[in-house]
Amino acid sequence: MSETLISVQNLSLNFPNHQVLSNLSFDIKRGEFLGVIGENGVGKTTLVRVILDQLKPSAGKIKIKSGLKIGYVPQFRNVDVEYPLSIKDFISLNFTGIKLPWLSRKEKQKVQTVIKQVNLEHISKRPLGLASGGEKQKAYLAQALINDPDLLILDESTASLDPNTKRELLDVVLKLNKQLGLTIIFVSHDMQVIHEYPDHFLWLTKNGYTTGPISELHNDSKEGEYV
Amino acid sequence: MFSFEFMRNAYLAGTLIAIVSGIMGVFVVARNMPFMTHTLSEIGFAGAAFGIFIGWTPLNGMLAFTTVSSILVGELSGAVQSRRESVISAISGLFIGLGILFLSLSNKNSSYATNILFGSVIGISHQEVIQMATLSVLVLVVLFFIFRNLKDDSFDSVGAKTNHIHAALISIVFLVLLAFSVSVAAQIVGSLLIFVLLTLPAASSKYFAHSVISMMMLAIGFAIFGVWFGLYLGYITNWPVTFFIASIEAVIYGSALLYNAIANKSK
Numbered sequence: 001m002s003e004t005l006i007s008v009q010n011l012s013l014n015f016p017n018h019q020v021l022s023n024l025s026f027d028i029k030r031g032e033f034l035g036v037i038g039e040n041g042v043g044k045t046t047l048v049r050v051i052l053d054q055l056k057p058s059a060g061k062i063k064i065k066s067g068l069k070i071g072y073v074p075q076f077r078n079v080d081v082e083y084p085l086s087i088k089d090f091i092s093l094n095f096t097g098i099k100l101p102w103l104s105r106k107e108k109q110k111v112q113t114v115i116k117q118v119n120l121e122h123i124s125k126r127p128l129g130l131a132s133g134g135e136k137q138k139a140y141l142a143q144a145l146i147n148d149p150d151l152l153i154l155d156e157s158t159a160s161l162d163p164n165t166k167r168e169l170l171d172v173v174l175k176l177n178k179q180l181g182l183t184i185i186f187v188s189h190d191m192q193v194i195h196e197y198p199d200h201f202l203w204l205t206k207n208g209y210t211t212g213p214i215s216e217l218h219n220d221s222k223e224g225e226y227v
Numbered sequence: 228m229f230s231f232e233f234m235r236n237a238y239l240a241g242t243l244i245a246i247v248s249g250i251m252g253v254f255v256v257a258r259n260m261p262f263m264t265h266t267l268s269e270i271g272f273a274g275a276a277f278g279i280f281i282g283w284t285p286l287n288g289m290l291a292f293t294t295v296s297s298i299l300v301g302e303l304s305g306a307v308q309s310r311r312e313s314v315i316s317a318i319s320g321l322f323i324g325l326g327i328l329f330l331s332l333s334n335k336n337s338s339y340a341t342n343i344l345f346g347s348v349i350g351i352s353h354q355e356v357i358q359m360a361t362l363s364v365l366v367l368v369v370l371f372f373i374f375r376n377l378k379d380d381s382f383d384s385v386g387a388k389t390n391h392i393h394a395a396l397i398s399i400v401f402l403v404l405l406a407f408s409v410s411v412a413a414q415i416v417g418s419l420l421i422f423v424l425l426t427l428p429a430a431s432s433k434y435f436a437h438s439v440i441s442m443m444m445l446a447i448g449f450a451i452f453g454v455w456f457g458l459y460l461g462y463i464t465n466w467p468v469t470f471f472i473a474s475i476e477a478v479i480y481g482s483a484l485l486y487n488a489i490a491n492k493s494k
Contacts, residue, residue, distance in 0.1 A: 052389065072389045084433035084442065085382055093379045096390050101374035102440070127437050143386060 002030045005068055005151055005183055006051060011060035013046055020046045023060070026202055026211045030150070033177045033184045035198030035214070037191065042204040044187045045075065048155055051185070071149030073140045075156045083129030087120055087139045090128045094146040114142040118172050134165035138172065145176075151183045152176070158188060166190075170197045228462050237348035237415070237468075240356050241454035243363045244412045244424060249447030250370065251408045252429030253439060254401065257381040261426040266315050267402075268409045268421035270296045273322040275343045275418070276329035285343055286355060286410060289418075290362075292322075293406035298399055346417030346469040348458065359411045366404050373400060378439055415454065416469050423469075424450050427476040431483035434490075449479050 006028040013021040020043035028034055036044050049055040050062060052072060085093075092103060092111050103111070115124050118138040123131065128139055137157050144152060154173065158166040174197055176182045186198055194201060195217065202211045228234050255264050271289040278288020330340050342350060370377070380387040380397045387394060412424045428449035429442065436442040453475040461468030 074385050074389065077383070077385050082433070084437055085439070086437040089438045090383065093383050093386065094390060096375050096379050096387075096392055098372055099375055101371060125437065140386075143383075 002032075003065070004029055005065045007061075007063040009061045009063070011050070011057045011062055013043065013050065013055065014058040021050075021057075021204070022208070024204075024209055025060075026209075028151070028183060028185065030183055031177070031181045032200055033174070033198045034186065035194040035201045036185060036187045036204065037189060037194050037201060038204035038209075039189065039206075042206060044189075044204060045155060047204070048072075048153055048185070048187060051153065068151060069147060069149045071144035071147065071152045073137075073144045073152070073154045073157050075159070077136070077140060079128055079136065081129045084127055086125045087128050087131060087135070087142075088115065088124040090139055091115065091143045091146060094143050110146060114145040117145060117176065118142045132165075134161055134169060137161065137169050141169070141172065149182070151185065153185045153187070155187045156189075157186075158190060158193060166193060173197070228459070232353070233349050233351065234458070234462065236351045236353055236356050237458055238455070240351050240359050241348075241415050241458055242451060243356075243360055244415050245428075245450035245454045246447050247363045247366055247408050248412050248424035249428055249432075249445075249450045250443050251366070251405060252425050252427075252446050252450075253432070253442045254377060254381050255405070255425055256429045256433065258401070260405075261422060261430075262312075262315055264405060264409060264425050265421055266319050267293050267297060267406060268413055268418040269319045269326075270322045271406075271409055271413055272343055272418040273326035273329065274410075275413075276326040276333070276340070279335055279339060280329040280333035284355065286358060286414060289410040289413060290407065293410050294403055297402035297406040342417075343413070344417050344419045345467065346413070346415050346420065348415060348461065348468050351414060355414070359414065362407050362411050366407050369400065369404055373397065377401060382439070416472055420469055420473055423453075423473045423476050427480045428453070431476075431480045434483040434487040449476065453479070 004027050008027070009025050011021060011024045012019065024047075036047065038044050046055065050057055051064070052070065053064075088111060091114060092107065095103060095107050115121055118141055120135065120138055120142065123135060128136065131139065141152075141154070141157070152173075158169060161169065170186075170193060173184060173186065177184050184198070186194075188194055195214065199214055200212065201214055201217045203209060203217070229238070255261060271293045274289040274292025275285035276288070277283075277292065278285050281288075283291075326343075327340070330337075341347075376387075376392050377397055377400075379390060380392055380394050384394065408425065409418075409421055412421060416423045428446040431449055432442045432445035436445045453472045457468050457472035457475055460466070460471040
């Protein structure tokens with residue numbers, strides 16, 4: 001039995017006018033690849049924000065293993081075509097804190113390692129603004145890997161990508177999951193990739209939720225049709 | 228040329244200003260704040276005029292006004308874009324008006340206004356050079372310590388939120404540093420032309436350099452080139468130095484855009 005990293009118990013979250021999450025309970029174990037699915041507005045990003053400690057639950061509990069390092073890849077980034085930093089320099093932005101302005105040798109090595117992990121060696125010096133959608137997502141992913149997270153959260157990272165690029169990105173994520181044992185929370189509304197990559201699912205709906213191993217996910221129900 | 232003390236002071240001050248502007252400019256451009264910077268500078272004009280009115284040096288008056296207002300102006304950055312532009316117009320107008328009022332009340336002739344608005348190299352005393360140097364060093368030292376967090380917040384504000392960076396604090400510290408930089412840079416190029424040093428060199432550099440450090444080096448290079456060459460041309464022609472610096476920086480920026488257009492086409 002592997003260790004539980006996050007344990008959510010009877011969690012509810014109310015916004016002033018409506019309830020988003022209601023009586024939600026599930027665990028995330030080390031090494032798990034959890035796909036979080038559901039329509040827009042059911043609270044996927046809200047749940048992520050609770051895990052990131054940016055929102056407090058209205059009721060219930062969330063227990064996060066102490067010292068758990070979370071890498072987060074947000075849904076939107078303000079990177080336009082004139083964004084000047086190279087992919088490599090964008091990735092190293094995550095080395096923050098009151099330290100010397102330049103990177104140490106160890107930090108430089110880490111940047112090289114994560115660039116390799118996401119297969120961006122060949123274009124690491126290209127400005128991020130000129131990178132394709134898939135390359136940008138890989139760079140965001142690499143940036144989140146900089147601080148050696150135990151858990152990686154991807155919020156709709158594949159939403160704007162074409163099918164091939166989507167798979168290319170998720171193949172990288174799966175490799176990190178299998179080879180490094182990195183725990184993954186992958187938020188998406190794309191039913192097809194949810195069937196292919198994660199080993200567990202959490203399906204949020206307007207009225208409740210279902211969760212379990214991916215083999216128990218059936219998208220023949222009515223709510224699967226929105227995909 | 229260097230046998231004149233005022234030219235030595237002008238070169239010394241100009242070089243310092245170019246270094247601080249090149250470094251700060253990279254953050255100004257990344258944070259999308261050229262107009263905010265310009266507004267600060269106009270507030271600085273009112274401050275300089277106020278300084279003259281009550282018997283301070285223009286630089287001290289400018290520092291007082293820009294530092295206090297930088298924090299107020301910073302609150303605007305949260306406002307919606309469409310309103311922000313209008314609010315900035317209101318603030319600019321109000322402070323330029325105040326500047327004219329203070330100058331009029333202090334019974335100084337109009338050349339004072341011209342000097343503050345468009346810059347003047349002749350007016351810089353040795354003592355002011357020392358004060359400018361102190362301020363520049365202060366800006367650089369603070370930047371050194373907050374560099375990584377400021378860089379993350381400026382170049383990836385979305386990502387910085389998840390890195391536990393205190394964005395509001397960084398933003399205020401940056402604006403105070405900007406107030407200092409504006410006050411110092413305005414001594415040479417004038418408060419109406421603050422863009423020339425605090426925006427254009429950095430905006431040009433991003434088409435050639437792709438790391439924060441290299442953009443800074445290049446921006447400093449562009450700024451120093453403009454200041455040195457501008458001072459020289461001003462000296463031999465007796466035309467306003469500001470005109471030359473502004474023209475040189477504009478030509479550099481134009482060339483950078485042209486280079487970028489050609490480079491992108493050939494890809």
